Amino acid sequence: MPDSVRLGEALLIALVLWPLVAALAVALLAASNRRGASALSVVGTGATLLLAFALFAFDGTATVRIPALLSVLELRADPAGLLFALVAAMVWFAVSVYSLGYLRDNPAADRLRVTSLVVLSGNLGVFVAGDWLSLLVFFEAFGLTGLLFVVHSGDAAARRAGVKYFWMTLLGGVALLAGIALLQQAAGTLALAPVPDGEAARWALLLMLVGFGVKAGMFGLHIWLPDAHSAAPAPASALLSGVMIKAGAYGIFRCFENFSADAGFGVALLCLGLAGMLVGAVAALAQRHAKRLLAWSSISQMGFILAAFGAAALAGPDGVSGRAAGLLHAFNHALFKSALFLAVGALVHAAGSANLDRLGGMHRRAPLLFVLLLVAAAGIVGLPPLNGFASKTMIHHALADLATRNEAFAVVEWGYYAASVGTAAMFVRLVQRLCAQPPADAPATSRMPVSMSLAVGMLAGLIVVAGLMPGLLTESLVLPALGVSAAAHDLDLLHHSLADRISPFVILLIGLAVARLADRFGLADRRPPAWLGVDGAFCGIGRAVLRACDRAARTAGQLRRGGLRRGVDTVALLRRGLATNWTDSARIAALGAGMRLPHDRVYRHLDQQRDRIIRHALVLAGRHGASVPGSRRAQIERLLDATRHYAGWLGTRLISGAVALDIEDALRLAHSDECCRHLAEQALAMAVTDVESGHEERAMALADDALAAVLGTGAEPSFGVVPARRGLHEMQSVLFHLIVDPMRRHWPVSESLARGAFASQMRGSLHRLARDPGAGLAFACVLLLVLTVLLIRA
């Protein structure tokens, strides 16, 4: 009937839009009327609950297409989505009732309420999304909005938790985006329909599992969970742990519903679920912080759910029991985990500290809450006749079926037992602490607000009811979600043998013993090495990426400022290597790699020493020229020229010899007046000989001796002759010097460069060119020119 169809569509739109409208109303009202705002938020969530029930009661599948975003935002109410939507609405309503009391004195309460309503809208949107793109939109939106939950308290721990949450959510979102795009490629459509198998489909499934797994607290991607759930305020933690991580489980359920996954994925999911179960249980046992204990317990329980899904995937078409188990446990876990968080939150609030050792005596101070907490704990441990029993037994059956099918999976069942024992142990420990002696400086008992007890009571009541009537849940929610009829499978799913009924109690007893042992061993005080954790790996990768970016930015900055200089240090290095005949590889390596090493300083000092030698030699030459009678101006010029030439050359050789020494010796030489004087006199002598009679070998030998005396080492054979002072050679040197860093003129080059006005002009313009803007553009132009040429050739 068209009317009912339209009613269904209206209900769907209202389900997602109404919380947004309520959020807006609360935000507007909060400024003036705080009590009205809090009441309005309760009304908002209550109305959402009614809408969810109405949709549930509405027969048929309503579909709505809203023209928004890319093309169409599709909403669809099918049983699987409604199962999750229903439990989400229930938990949210209970939490908003709880907040009436809990957030009474909190100054930022309204921000929390508004955020909570917006996140509710997003979360419901995920559950009723009709195609993958709509699911992605709601998933990302509510994921990042949930960040506000985590950082609500504003202290340093909350901010750190927020950072981890943000990055994991973002990376998961990127993976999910890629996965869904690949799915569109593989299936040709974005509808929630079976996807044909293929390469793209496999990649898509992998990426989507990663994306949903981050949200679901799958082992390996769970690092954000313990910090985030313990840093958020109690009502927000209940929502985070209770419902928001179920969005991830829902996504994984949809994936396996529509992909024909091969065995590898099933095994991977099973193993990850198993690891999550066990690691979560062990970590929770080692916690001192009550909320972190509950957060690790969430990881453990999600491991149960994921293991059930994995077993179902491996079982293929017979996997109904596994999927049903996962769905039912998701439903139940939402109820008891949120009840636990709310109850523990209230007790922590009353005791003033979340440390387990300070929570003693709560059973007397808040007896009602304590009893309700006991109910929830019993539920999570899986004691009959509460709801946890049915779902855990179903999971057990699914895993046992898998073991009977394939011998290799027998270990899975043992893993289940171990994890159940761990769960029992952690809650035994929690209850023990709550019943212990109250600490000496416990704050005064204040009355627990009624609303808080009422909220927890509602959830506990649901736990009991669901436990007493497991068939109701299975028949009306779970089986329709799987699209199978009740008659065929009902009996199988809920058939509990005597062993099934007894095992929870046995597990509880063993758990008691394990808890005692854990306390005896001081498990809470032991910390595993940091590198062992997945946490460390992720943080390490993050830090490495940031360091790489920082280095890239610094290099770019240096390139911009240094221009051409940087690029040709290698040329200078090569030259240096040639000069020392590559024998001193260590020094060359040091020179190459560490231009910023002490050698730099040594060079600068030696450079200054060479300048001093040249100046001193020129002074001596001037005096000499003046003293020789009858010398013409041209002769004096020539003498000065020659002196500068030889002094420079000697200085250069001094440098090349000195760097082979120790740093202290080299510095000593660099500051030694005597060395300066000696070499200057030697230079003058060589110049005088040159001017008068031309270049002589003997003069060279003398120079070698002088240098050897100064350096205190054996005479270094002079590499080639002193470069002659010819125009062509000067041009060669000038051209070479254009490439070498002017600052590094102590590299062994001809000293004749120093006097070339042409050379200094070129050096100056090279400086200017090497700064902005020439270097980048010139490089770019050259590169592009080369590319053009290649292009035309190609």
Place this chain on the structure above:
Amino acid sequence: MLVPITVLLPVTAAVWIAAFGPGRRAAAVVSIAVTVATCMGCAVLAAVATFAPPSSIELTELVPPIGLVLRVDALGALFGLTVSLLYVPATLHAVGWLGNGPRRCAFLAVFLFCLGAMLLVAYAANLVTLLVGYELFSLVSVLLIIHRRTRRAFRAGFKYLVYVIPGGALALVGTVIVFFVADSVVFTPGGLTAMGQDDATLRLAWACLMFGFGVKAALFPLHGWVPDAHPAAPPPFSAILSGVMVATGVFAIVRVLYEIFGPVRLEALAVMPWLAVPAAIGVVVAGLLAVGEDELKRRLAYSTISQVGYATLAISLLEPGALTGALVHLANHAFIKGGLFFAVGAVAVHAGVHRVSELRGMGRRMPVTATLMTLLALALIGLPPLSGFIGKWLLVSGALQAGSGSALVVLLIGSVLAALYLWPVMRETWTPPPKPAPERCERRDGMLLAALLTGALVVLFGLGAALTGFPLALAGRAARLLAGGD
């Protein structure tokens, strides 16, 4: 008739402001009125383009047979609408920022002139008209870059000229070669028909045109002017620079690729990897540099290079889906980046904060501006349902349609890098400052209004992207037309 009016109106207003030098209020009113009128004109043209086939109007004839011809088609209408719509908040911002400062009439005059020139580029029907508009606004905008007359501004302006003048020359050379090879420079969907057989000449023309327009499009390694120009230029013009001026380069590249050469010929020439690889390198390198950059405006400038690189990479895939994604992404990026520059400009003026490390506690000092900055940053990261998500999704699915796994990887890396360089901005803004808490310094002026307006547009374009007349529909139609269909 509407097209020449839309193009000439801002130019006339610019001339009037420059000539008569009206008082502060008169200049403000006139500029805002002119920009709003231009925007409405472009909106009407966009409606025309959505429902009617392209039509040409000849303005003048330069050298027969080449003339200044204007045309309204989907791509031009999309670009014109983006430019004129961004100019409305930009003018508000400029009016707020200029206040009673010196040379404000000169600034507004040149500002409006640039609008007119960019519209000339948008509605150009042949390569010569596009080149005329392109050169005009390239050369004139240097006056805006050096407006503040600081040493840094002059250096930035000089560097910009050094890049842009050779670029313009190369583009002219390319145009000339095209004309000599094909005897026509009119934009024809699917490429000019008579391009001749000489591959080497075609490649040369392609290379010249890509280099020439790539300078403006911040194509690696021709992007060197961008990080210097942005902090030096006045905030309203930085927003225009990042938002639409860089997009103009990409727009010109799209026109050249699809309507001068044509996809078929380009595949035969096998030159597209030469565009794809620099674009991909630019995305990653600019993203990395943005992470390490402390100065806010430079960080946003590198971010622009990276984001526009996405578009260029997608365009080089020669795939209609990817082209749609690129066009939508450019249009959305204009508003997101423009809004970010508006907000950052307001923060710089009122709180004196120029660096990310000084942003601590901005959430308390300028709450509305800080919220807008966060919203726009999230939009840039691609959070649904904001407009950045639309572009991101279309780019990703377009890359997959083209079968290019490497383009997909580059896009995803760029997306993560975007979060990496925007997260510190968000985090520092909302970290409570150390005591004593500084006081609020938010002022309700044109700058805040501009940022609000842009934020609203970003949300609107995100939520309502599928509605007709919005950028997505126009981009889709443009892609179909360019690919030679409908």
